[in-house]
Amino acid sequence: MPACQPKPPSPATTSANHDAAERYALEDRTDFELVERGLIAKFTEKLHDHEGRVIFDPAVYDFLADDAPCPDSVNPSLWRQSQLIRKGGLYRVVDGLYQVRNNDIANLTVVEGESGLVVIDCMASVEAATQGMAMIRAHVSDKPVVAVIYTHTHVDHYGGVKGVVDAADVASGKVPLIAPGTIASFDRLAIGENVIAGNAMSRRAAYAFGSLLEVDPSGHGHLTCGIGVATVPGVTVTYLSPTDSITETGSRRELAGLEFEFLYAPDTEAPEEMHIWIPQLKALTCAENANHTLHNIQTLRGARTRDARNFARYLDETLERWGDDAEVHYGPHTWPVWGNDAVTELLASQRDTYKYLHDQALRLANQGYTPLEAAEEIELPEELGRAWHNRGYHGTVHHDVRAVFTKELGMWDGDPVSLHPHPPVATAERFVELIGADRIMTEGERALETGDYRWAVQVLHLLVFADPENQAARLLQADAYEQMGYQAEGPQWRGVFLSAAKELRAGVAPVPFATASPDTILAMPIEILFDFAAVHVNGPRAAEVDVRIDFVFTDAPAEQDRFWQMWVRRGVLNARRGTNPDAQLTVTGPKGALVAALLLPVEADKLAASGEIVLAGDAAALVVYAGLLEEFDPRFDIVTP
Structure with missing residues (x-):
């Protein structure tokens, strides 16, 4: 069977699912x-x-x-x-x-x-x-x-x-x-x-x-x-x-x-x-x-x-x-x-x-x-x-x-050990050094054979995060996640565990559905639009810059939403209604074009050349701003570091 293909249910999973049936009112x-x-x-x-x-x-x-x-x-x-x-x-x-x-x-x-x-x-x-x-x-x-x-x-x-x-x-x-x-x-x-x-x-x-x-x-x-x-x-x-x-x-x-x-x-x-x-x-x-x-x-x-x-x-x-x-x-x-x-x-x-x-x-x-x-x-x-x-x-x-x-009660579980732990990779590396990769693999294999899948994924997680290229550990952990998925009553738990198994075997696949569709972004209230831009700002990169740009939304339905000032200082993008007398640049246009200028400022020159927006002032401010933004990769790792 190819390594990336699903495997059949184990005897432990078969038994667990048969036992589960006895707990349910399937006759109803x-x-x-x-x-x-x-x-x-x-x-x-x-x-x-x-x-x-x-x-x-x-x-x-x-x-x-x-x-x-x-x-x-x-x-x-x-x-x-x-x-x-x-x-x-x-x-x-x-x-x-x-x-x-x-x-x-x-x-x-x-x-x-x-x-x-x-x-x-x-x-x-x-x-x-x-x-x-x-x-x-x-x-x-x-x-x-x-x-x-x-x-x-x-x-x-x-x-x-x-x-x-x-x-x-x-x-x-x-x-x-x-x-x-x-x-x-x-x-x-x-x-x-x-x-x-x-x-x-x-x-x-x-x-x-x-x-x-x-x-x-x-x-x-x-x-x-x-x-x-x-x-x-x-x-x-x-x-x-x-x-x-x-x-x-x-x-x-x-x-x-x-x-x-x-x-x-x-x-x-x-x-x-x-x-x-x-x-x-x-x-x-x-x-x-x-x-x-x-x-x-x-x-x-x-x-x-x-x-x-x-x-x-x-x-x-x-x-x-x-x-x-x-x-x-x-x-x-x-x-x-x-x-x-x-x-x-x-x-x-x-x-x-x-x-x-x-x-x-x-x-x-x-x-x-x-x-x-x-x-x-x-x-x-x-x-x-x-x-x-x-x-x-x-x-x-x-x-x-x-x-x-x-x-x-908040994110902390109340146990001091969890308040300031090492991050996952550093923790995994220390455990692997302490226990040894061979012993972890042996314990993972034992747990898998005995149907203790929760423990198998926990212990093998250490090895996968300390050495993500360890193919044997990845495949063994995938086998354990798969059996957990087969046993799950909740479809979201099943989805999480089976997706983890698939990704450990075959690598990261493209995300098939995104909530940030173009229509949704265009429908954002203007203050949310600036919030959306703000989470794309690389804070350390922006720590020493001073960017001040005014935006004029020519098609704003309400007059109070027509003029907005945005500034980036101390690593933070802020925005509020009104204009800034010290703005380096003013960008004017309908909301759809200003969305493009705000989220893809490298395209601003093209938008200005086509007449979709008007730039008044120092266009270099947009160049600096563009250098602060990060693109999000929807294929980030989950089951590997």
């Missing part, structure tokens, strides 16, 4: 009935990008048929969830409410009113959203879109917006775009979370969501993301700023002849999030605060740590406000639940799950446990843990417990 097939309910049309066409390339083919998941046996290389709980997730198409939730599910990681929800359509969340890409709207037009209604709602600030809920609405209609006020938080807050948090740290986030997300893995019918590679099919590479990510803010619970809007009532739920699954109640339809969504999975308190892709207590608090408030009346709960991922008893049980069960994780993590913290020790100790009570909607298909109990510590 209720979700298999619910996921099919209301089907209007399945996907019959492949999804193509603007160049005609196939970027999603639902047929690749046909191996996940309902009666297909679970391979030994897949945790049976994850296999079951993936069988459910692969079912996609257009569905009627209730009369007047429809969803397109599973041509993307997130759903497209469309509410039909008397005078038009209200779109709730827009999927991650224009391609998926366009396909979804085409199905709505073909099977439901050709009424115009009269409003768009973002439930929260994550890219898979706004990225496809230009596939559902004309940007000019939003800009003119014809179609309101409603979102939680102030407009400035939503813009700042949506763009800031997904783009300013976007290079690191995209690289980590490629691991967590299995984007680097092949979909493999034998069960050795990618399955689904646990909350949807994969976000596919090559898609178009867009953004439009909200025009209407929801900042208070109880806020109402009449849209297309229907009433929409909102519960503002900040600092939950996203920094800005809200729940939506449509009384005429008795339909409720808690956005991503209630799902057919345990959610992340800390995402593995990287994002702000969330507040588990707030998840519980706002779910309980939702039950108190609308629990007696709700007859259906639909989400921006996975499938709905119907009937008041089922809806209230879902919300109450998830409320208690997040509250349990929060309270028990802090109980153990107060007894002196470290995050990792507490994560090894805490399990959900059986009534919560056996419920399929609380299983770890997105978050896991283990890393959610550790995230509660991070949220409440």
